[in-house]
Amino acid sequence: MVATTDVGTMKREVLAALDAFLAVQQEQREELEAGRLQLLAGWDAQLQGVFGPAQRSLAVLSTNADLLADRGFWRQVEERMASIRTGGAAVLRAAAGQRAEVGRQMDAIRRGRKAVQGYGAKNVTTAPKPRFLSSRT
Numbered sequence: 569m570v571a572t573t574d575v576g577t578m579k580r581e582v583l584a585a586l587d588a589f590l591a592v593q594q595e596q597r598e599e600l601e602a603g604r605l606q607l608l609a610g611w612d613a614q615l616q617g618v619f620g621p622a623q624r625s626l627a628v629l630s631t632n633a634d635l636l637a638d639r640g641f642w643r644q645v646e647e648r649m650a651s652i653r654t655g656g657a658a659v660l661r662a663a664a665g666q667r668a669e670v671g672r673q674m675d676a677i678r679r680g681r682k683a684v685q686g687y688g689a690k691n692v693t694t695a696p697k698p699r700f701l702s703s704r705t
């Protein structure tokens with residue numbers, strides 16, 4: 569990304585990279601809020617896949633004198649970066665909510681296990697063993 573020296577193309581690529589990061593972040597926040605955590609393990613790689621190009625684009629652009637003078641473009645970049653920070657905070661809040669929900673579910677499982685043990689069952693997963701009668705008795 570940002571392999572070209574055309575200023576207009578460079579601007580579009582940077583804004584597109586930031587927009588892609590925002591889209592992934594929004595998708596992950598919605599998944600968290602809905603409690604769909606099946607793809608949680610791949611989320612970091614997904615974010616890194618869009619963050620790397622955005623970071624590299626911004627690094628290249630920060631050395632371009634034509635872009636440094638373009639206040640309108642940098643205002644757009646700053647707005648997107650502010651949205652990314654706000655979105656990150658929303659993802660953290662959603663993650664904390666899910667962490668609390670999982671904790672409540674684990675507590676309920678522990679209480680249920682203790683209740684079953686209170687009825688005299690030594691091991692909930694072990695079924696009673698069959699008794700065999702001998703013909704000699």
